[in-house]
Amino acid sequence: MFEVYPHPAMIELFALDGILTYKKGRVAERRADLRQLQSLIGTLGNEHRGLLPSRWLDEVLDENPQSLQGTALKRLGDRLDAVFCAYLAWHCWRWGAARNRAFGSPDGGCIVVPSVRGATP
Numbered sequence: 001m002f003e004v005y006p007h008p009a010m011i012e013l014f015a016l017d018g019i020l021t022y023k024k025g026r027v028a029e030r031r032a033d034l035r036q037l038q039s040l041i042g043t044l045g046n047e048h049r050g051l052l053p054s055r056w057l058d059e060v061l062d063e064n065p066q067s068l069q070g071t072a073l074k075r076l077g078d079r080l081d082a083v084f085c086a087y088l089a090w091h092c093w094r095w096g097a098a099r100n101r102a103f104g105s106p107d108g109g110c111i112v113v114p115s116v117r118g119a120t121p
Helices: 007-011 029-042 057-060 072-099
Strands: 100-105 109-114
Touching: 007 072, 007 109, 029 057, 029 072, 057 072, 072 100, 072 109
Parallel strands: none
Antiparallel strands: 100 109
């Protein structure tokens, strides 16, 4: 068991310039970034990247953030976080040190982030 940090992992895994602001900020920006996150997570569902399709996943990826507000908007972000964090655990298990990078040390504590830029599936 280990803790994952979605934002640095998203930056690395999806080659983003910065974090997606789907948790805080103006509602319009949160909605747009939720939609972008749905699209990015959808790219993980191929034979090389490992995210298996399911009815529940389809529902989460297809839910329209533009129609949500308040707790419903937060709930969508939490569900996407859950999918992404589970994917990160799988990614670490599947690829080990070949496609993950640890910052820190096992003795002092560390975080693990996918390191896939330039990697081929």
